[in-house]
Amino acid sequence: MEEEKGRVPWSPGESLLVLLALLAAGFACSLLIRFLGLQISLAAIYLLVGLAQAIVGLGGLYYYVYKKYSLNLQALGITAVNWERALTTGVSGGVALFIMVIIVGSILQKFIPEPDPQPFAELIINAQQPRDLLIPLFMGIILAPVTEELYFRGFLFPALKERYGVVAGFAGSSMLFGMVHLDLVRFFPLTVGGLGLAYLYHRSGNLLVPITAHATWNGIMLYLLYISLQWV
Secondary structure, eight states: OOOOTTOOOSOHHHHHHHHHHHHHHHHHHHHHHHHHTOOOOHHHHHHHHHHHHHHHHHHHHHIIIIIITOOOGGGGTOOOTTHHHHHHHHHHHHHHHHHHHHHHHHHHTTTSOOOOOOHHHHHHHTOOSGGGGHHHHHIIIIIHHHHHIIIIIIIIHHHHHHHHOHHHHHHHHHHHHHHTTTOTTTHHHHHHHHHHHHHHHHHHOOTHHHHHHHHHHHHHHHHHHHHTSTTO
């Protein structure tokens, strides 16, 4: 199927079905771990849930992009063209996003109490030795940036933009990005970060840019948590 450049055939409804499926997969995985009584670390639980969501989410993208609409990775913005520029733009964009989110969070703290660290952040804070960082680093710098950008920017954003316009694409994909992190206090900063990632993709047309920016943003946060550890 040949599609006009910049247009996608899948609908916002189909995009939301994939989101619901991957969220359900994560919930089912956590229930299964509890039901089986597995005695595993919190980091391992996060990894298993994240992998379950990634498998189901990527499976949904594969079905719609490859099977139903007979397209390829370029439909999701994945291209090897100008990859060097995409990497440098992504790194600089990730640094800018980190600064922007910190500023927004600092402003919010003037009106609401500072929240407790997220459970994922506590994996870093409570690490006792370097190997305890392997799972958080893998999830924060590889798994989350790749899977979340494929879905939110590569799949959901263009579907909303195509049906409702670019403003709705920015707003809808970014707000859902903030919501799925299940953190009411950090919803607004995460939504702002999602807007920045959507802008980077919209302007570049290359998903490698927001993937790199997302990894850079997470990497900076993880590094700052890392250097705060007492054993460093």
